[in-house]
Structures are given as structure tokens and as C-alpha cells.
Amino acid sequence: xxxxxxxxxxxxxxxxxxxxxxxxxxxxxxxxxxxxxxxxxxxxxxxxxxxxxxxxxxxxxxxxxxxxxxxxxxxxxxxxxxxxxxxxxxxxxxxxxxxxxxxxxxxxxxxxxxxxxxxxxxxxxxxxxxxxxxxxxxxxxxxxxxxxxxxxxxxxxxxxxxxxxxxxxxxxxxxxxxxxxxxxxxxxxxxxxxxxxxxxxxxxxxxxxxxxxxxxxxxxxxxxxxxxxxxxxxxxxxxxxxxxxxxxxxxxxxxxxxxxxxxxxxxxxxxxxxxxxxxxxxxxxx
Numbered sequence: 001x002x003x004x005x006x007x008x009x010x011x012x013x014x015x016x017x018x019x020x021x022x023x024x025x026x027x028x029x030x031x032x033x034x035x036x037x038x039x040x041x042x043x044x045x046x047x048x049x050x051x052x053x054x055x056x057x058x059x060x061x062x063x064x065x066x067x068x069x070x071x072x073x074x075x076x077x078x079x080x081x082x083x084x085x086x087x088x089x090x091x092x093x094x095x096x097x098x099x100x101x102x103x104x105x106x107x108x109x110x111x112x113x114x115x116x117x118x119x120x121x122x123x124x125x126x127x128x129x130x131x132x133x134x135x136x137x138x139x140x141x142x143x144x145x146x147x148x149x150x151x152x153x154x155x156x157x158x159x160x161x162x163x164x165x166x167x168x169x170x171x172x173x174x175x176x177x178x179x180x181x182x183x184x185x186x187x188x189x190x191x192x193x194x195x196x197x198x199x200x201x202x203x204x205x206x207x208x209x210x211x212x213x214x215x216x217x218x219x220x221x222x223x224x225x226x227x228x229x230x231x232x233x234x235x236x237x238x239x240x241x242x243x244x245x246x247x248x249x250x251x252x253x254x255x256x257x258x259x260x261x262x263x264x265x266x267x268x269x270x271x272x273x274x275x276x277x278x279x280x281x282x283x284x285x286x
Contacts, residue, residue: 004076006040007069009033010048014066017056089277091120097128097136098146100195100226101244106162106266107146113285121278129225137269143279145269148244149202158267161286165245166206166264167257169230171237179258184214191221191239193230202264210242210262231255 013022013033023030041048048062058066086092094114098107111123128136136142138155150158168187170176175186194207211217221239224230230241235254244264248257268286270279 002040002043004073006036007073009036010040010062011066011069011073013037013049013056014058014062017058019051019056087277089121089279089281090118091122092278093122093124094144094278094282095124095126095142096144096146097126097133097142099148100127100228101148101246102146102266106246106249110286114282117285118278118281127226137271140271143270143274143276144282147267147269148264150265150267151269155272156269157272158269159283161266161268163263163265165259166210166242166262167245167248167259168240169234169243169247170240170256170258171234172254172256174240174256176240176256176258179260182214182258184216187214188216193222193224193233193239193241195225195227195230195243196223206262206264207242210260213262 009022009026009028012026013019016022016025019030019033023033026033028036037049046061046065047059048065050057050059107125111125114121114123126142128142133145133147134151134153134156137145138153146161147158150160168176168179168182176182195203222233224233227241227243227247230243231247231252233239234241242260243257245257245259268283270283
């Protein structure tokens with residue numbers, strides 16, 4: 001049966017048009033090369049070369065197949081190289097979900113690091129509602145997930161990446177300048193703009209702890225799905241909020257971040273026993 005090696009022998013002979021030179025080049029004897037070419041012609045039921053004791057010339061059919069097979073082998077080499085890169089986790093697609101607080105801070109640095117090491121890797125970034133995160137990971141809708149919560153599912157691994165302060169975010173001209181200006185009385189008079197990150201999320205739990213610490217009502221004046229929506233509202237003096245410090249890493253203007261004695265963690269989550277080598281490579285980078 002015709003194979004790739006036979007086609008390579010044919011293409012080399014089609015270039016050299018000389019059996020001895022070709023046999024030297026491909027590393028087989030002239031008689032073995034002749035048998036390979038004859039077997040190829042027999043299987044195809046086509047004459048590929050005119051040959052006598054002194055000359056070897058391509059037939060019209062041989063010239064046609066030379067052009068076609070050269071192009072096909074180039075494509076095959078490209079496909080094999082791409083397959084190897086996928087096997088090594090150097091290319092393919094990584095679907096990565098992230099919380100809003102990461103979008104203007106840590107995320108760009110992480111993506112830059114991944115892209116510099118694996119420039120052919122396609123990265124799809126998604127933002128999900130808190131309630132969708134775990135199921136999306138379990139159901140292979142995403143490959144990895146940055147989150148503020150450690151995941152306790154038996155099917156998911158979590159790795160802690162960092163810890164940061166929660167901050168009270170106020171308009172730039174607000175009376176609160178430092179944490180010393182914050183008291184139970186004056187904080188309870190503020191209108192809060194908060195994200196609704198899920199009733200069971202670590203963010204919701206932390207907000208409850210902050211409000212309990214200052215003995216104030218935990219109801220919000222305005223609720224938003226993403227923290228990035230909150231920033232312009234604060235800038236318009238529509239209220240104050242409690243957000244991770246990383247929102248300030250984008251050099252936010254018109255607002256002030258005041259650190260609070262509360263902290264939030266950042267985790268990376270992925271499916272246990274997932275054979276995807278891309279995930280392993282990314283985990284080694286972050």
C-alpha cells in the first residue's frame with residue numbers, strides 16, 4: 001500500500017532525475033529505490049517516469065503528481081507541527097474566566113506572561129456570574145477560573161495566588177481621607193453601591209463582616225453585577241463602595257481608596273485529573 005515514504009522517494013527522484021544521486025540522498029540502494037518507484041506506479045496504475053539506461057524524465061502524470069504531492073506534504077508537515085504543539089501545550093485554545101476585579105490589574109500581567117511563553121496559544125477571556133462559575137468549569141465550558149473563593153468541589157482543584165486588602169472607595173473630594181476618619185456613625189450615613197456576587201460568595205460574606213464590624217445596615221443603595229460599573233457611579237458621588245484594592249491598580253481617577261482591615265484572596269481553579277497539557281503549562285507559569 002502506498003505510504004508517505006514512497007511519496008517522498010518519488011519527490012526526491014522527481015527533483016534529482018537521477019537514480020544514483022537520489023539513492024545517495026535518501027539513504028537506500030538504487031535497486032531498493034527502483035522497487036519502491038515501480039511499486040508506486042503499479043499501485044496507482046500510472047507511469048510516473050520515462051527512463052532508460054542514461055535518462056530519467058517525468059511523464060505528464062508524474063509532473064502533475066509532483067506539484068500536488070509537494071503541496072500536500074508541506075501541509076502535512078504543518079499539521080504535524082501543530083499537532084505536536086498541541087500535544088506539548090504550546091498552542092490550542094485556553095478558555096479562562098475571571099472576576100471583574102482582575103480585569104484592570106493582575107489579569108493583563110498574567111496574560112502577557114502566558115502569551116510571551118506560548119505565543120501560538122489562543123486565549124478566550126470570559127466574565128461569568130458567580131452562580132455560573134463552578135458549573136461552567138465542570139461542564140468544560142471553560143478550562144480555568146480565577147475566583148475570590150476557594151472551591152471545595154471534589155472535582156475541582158484550587159490554588160491560592162495572592163491576598164489583598166478590601167478598600168472603602170469614595171469620591172475624591174469625600175470627607176473620608178484615611179481609615180482614621182471612618183467611624184460607625186459616619187459610615188452608617190453613607191449610601192453603599194455594592195456588587196451582588198452571589199449570596200454564598202466570599203465577597204458577600206466579607207461585606208457582612210465589614211458591616212458587622214462597624215455595626216451598620218448591610219443593605220445597598222445600588223446593586224451592580226460588576227465592580228467596574230461601580231467606579232463611575234462613585235465618581236458621580238452617588239455613593240461609596242467596598243472593593244478589592246486591585247481596582248486601584250488601573251490608576252482610577254476621581255475616587256479614593258481607603259484600606260480596611262479585611263482581606264480577600266485570589267484563587268485559580270481547574271478540573272481535577274484534566275489531561276489538558278495547556279492547563280499544566282499555565283499552572284507552572286502562575
